Amino acid sequence: MEWATRIFSVESRTEPSDFVERIWRTWSVPEENMLSVALPHWQIVVVRPSNGRPMTVVRGPETTTNVTGIPQDAEFLGIEFKLGAFMPAVALDALVNVGRELDVVSASRVAFAGRSWEIPNFDNAFDFVEHLVRDGALVRDQVVQQTLLREPVAITERSVQRRFLRATGLSYGTVRQIERAERTVDLLSAGVSILDAVDIAGYSDQAHMTRSLQRFVGRTPGQLAVRAR
Template identity: 40%
Template structure:
């Protein structure tokens, strides 16, 4: 059964999303082709920094595209040019990665399927059926059984704040970097900025967010938002109809210094 949570994520008009019970998947989302924006459709989307990689499929002008997108260490502004096209995304959890397509090579970039149809795409030389919102885990299980998708559980544990046993700090650093393409410090900074943005969008005062998320002071918060979200606290507290943020959600990653 699909479960959509609303208490730890930022609602985006026209976008449905849910967590997953798969250890390989962080979240699944879909955007309707028409959306639910009404007459005041946003003109641009601010894609905030994200420490997870994802598989995304979308349709534009009747053509289907599929890409593997890596973690993003900086915000980008995407012109929408009207109502967004339909899209389906599978956001993978920290520690999961594709054999033959290392996450470090995907940071701040993407790799497109060389051939797609309305129903299929090519990944690692094989043809796969494009997953749906309800059956994304079935697709992920097939990747695992084929040996294409693997997972280092230590990485998820470390990023959640658990101290590993019998593993040296240097080994932990190497394994986190190999599985995520990022350092532990960068992941925590990104997740902290995303959580701060969520709180500000919900109306929390900047001074309260500093203490809730673990910044040193308001200038520290401001620098983090500029680097990873691309917006000031006041812009997040008073959003405009011309702009939408990419999906924000709370992960298990430890964010405090």
């Protein structure tokens, strides 16, 4: 959402949770399109047009930038889940870079994971997640967090890779690449020089960093540095 926030006014909520990274909401803007950047987290997104029924989409992790159309005259709610939190009924690896609209039951309910659910709003989104957890529709694989923290796990590397893919939709390497690009954006946005950012973020050289940023955030180091100034 980093580049989206440059054209949207985004309101966010965070609470201590093993499952939710953050809750966000925003509203339509006059622009027709936005640049969506890579994001390792999957989301549930609710689009509420001023006229008509809301649309609820399960949006998978994104591994590249893309230009996305902005629905007009609507409010948007997003529930961004932590790495390792997943729905057993949803194959996240099949949703990478795509979204799946959930079946509408009524004006206020959608169907997934074998039952119908009330469509969440900004105020009750954390309650909605708690209902999913209590019902077993949303679970968490601790191995993902242990792997990200480089803690030892008592299973084979192949099992780790399989569980990481199931719980995130991505490989461990891809998640690390996206996180490194995000960290580099923060460095350059804070005024760190391009050459220093190469060393701090651990890229092999400036060309390596440039390729990574172009893929994951759609900007070159120079463009990010200019925006910072």
